[in-house]
Amino acid sequence: MSVPKSSFWQRLTEPKDVQSMSPLKKIFTYSVLLCWSFVVLFPLYWLFITSFKLPIQVSDGPFYLPFIDFKPSLHAWEYIFIDLGRDTLRPYLNSIIIASISTVLAVFIGSMSAYALTRIEYKPKLGSIIAFIAAVALVVYLTVTVGMSWQLSLSIGAALFVIFVLSFSRYFRRSLGNNDILFWIISQRIMPPVVSVLPIYIMFQQLGLLDTHFALIVTYMAVNLPIAVWLMRDFFAKIPVDLEESAMLDGASRMRVFLTIYLPLAKPGLAATTMLILILSWNEYLLALFLSTADAQTMPLMVAAQNATRGPQWWYMSVLIVVMIIPVLIAAGFIGKLINKGQLTGAVKG
């Protein structure tokens, strides 16, 4: 290779020093990142401007720039917020109430168990577990096939289970460990909602709780618990045991250790987990479709409802989708601040 040619090439490919990037690499990095930003942001931009378009502007072909290509109109926003008014506000409030309460509950209960599973050893008896499953199967059988009322069959099942545990369970020595419990918990997330939704529907119907906030909150909490336990366990496992041991020596109870040491130290993890679960329950569609009809209707259902007999009403849909992103963005900004404040390093060194 000739020297002058390679010197230009070298200037392109070799960084000035070890810490910085070479020009070629810089160009590559920024162009890829900018391309991906376009991929990510363009659909959102399109939704945003579609919400200001008249139906004719959507059907007449693509218009890209408001004020230049087409004259933006507020008709869709007016329809959603003034004509529909309360009918928009209700699902919006429903979504906020259901998503936030179920998220807080799932994260709190989930981190409690995650903490317990990282620091305490459990040895559930295999016999008791099988007995429990058998008891539930019996309840289902009695209610569905024999036609007994669910109160009666539930108490029979519970009684038989308690009797079994108190009398026979000591003959079954085989026990499981923490990892088995953990895997069992995450395996519940594998179950597709279509499998579980019908039985849950029947259950809430029997309890007379269909189309209530309660039903959706409980269901969302249950389906998101496994994720909370799994993610939080990773974060708790990184917290040094010494901290806990010294606190216990000082006479702090386990609950107190959990509340005053573990939860604050795992704040970044807590924030990330909360964010993920909040998003999952905010956007959930299938379970809401089964469990709510009018009073507890959530936003995703309302978005889907804009696909009326006249075909999809793109402009209304776009308004609703844009409006749905805003609270999550605010929550993300708020929670993101917590993620940046990693406190663990300070606590361990100090």
Next chain:
Amino acid sequence: MSHNQPKQGFAQRLDQLTPQLLILPTVLIILFLAIYPLLLSAYLSLSRFKLISGGFELKFVGIRNFKKLFSGSQQYHFLGTMGDILFWEWLIVAFLAVGFGYWIVRYLRSAKVSVIGSVGRAITVAVLLALTLLAFSVLNGTGYPGSLMVTLFYVFTGVAIQFFIALGLALLCAQKIRGKHFFRMAFFIPIMVTPVGIAYAFRMLMDMSQGPFSPIWSAFGLAEFSWAADAWLARWVVLIGDSWQWIPFLFMVLLAAIENQPKEQVEAAQLDGAGSWRVFKDITFPAIAPVAATAVLIRLIEAFKIIDLPNILTNGGPGIATESMTLHSFIAWRTQDLGGSAAVGYSLLFVAVVVCVSFFNFIGQRTVAKGAN
């Protein structure tokens, strides 16, 4: 018994029970909202649902619902239409079988052999071989994939593509660059959009005559062309929507993992003159492997449940080309075939459990063990 001991206060007794109290809520909630539905839908999948005047009737029909899916009238819908399996495809399957056989024999001769481990490996191998054969069969000539293969296509192709794009973006973003916060925030946004909304947004974007890219399509003379009429194009469009939504999740997790790895090691290697590929292969990847495995596992689990996108984008069409198993089950439910719906759901559960458990045990655990060393 307790006479000899000093009396305990309520608080102390409560404190002794804390281990149980900490885990009890989770266990109870999951038991009630998981074991009970699991058993009830098992029962549903074995029975036929019929509406009668003033209510409904459940009739126990044994495994007839499953028979219908695997060999009866719904076989084309679930497994697909079978084509011939070519000679070289048999060869591949034979090679795979030999490889798996070696793997099992090695396990059986190792020290940690157990009954559950052997049965688990046998199930994994059997299911993987059967699925490979099925894939070859439905993708050949006269064959046509059913919802099972379509779901597996979404899951494996989708998760692989999403993982590599997310990893690439995370590696680029972890460098010293300007506008890091902007990129990070922007790349995270798609996961916040409701899947139903994403599906409608992509229907708008992919419109060949009125969508934003229509000038490009008409420049190529494709304005009259419809991707929704072509089975594979429709599947890829669904996959693009799915990837758009889920890459952010993997991106965030991987970025956090990359930024958490010890900086000193990387810098030392760079000073020694190691190229960026070497640094990635020997330092970064082993460090992020455990987190990556967990993220992929979570993503795998969610990927099996794909429904909103095919339902809204293509309505499962053309024909049944984009129908995932969840959508299949949902459609069966809509036609009041509750037994059939539960049977599809259960089959999905089985495949998902085998794939996820195999991944967790044979790949996830290994990376965790390596990362710890």
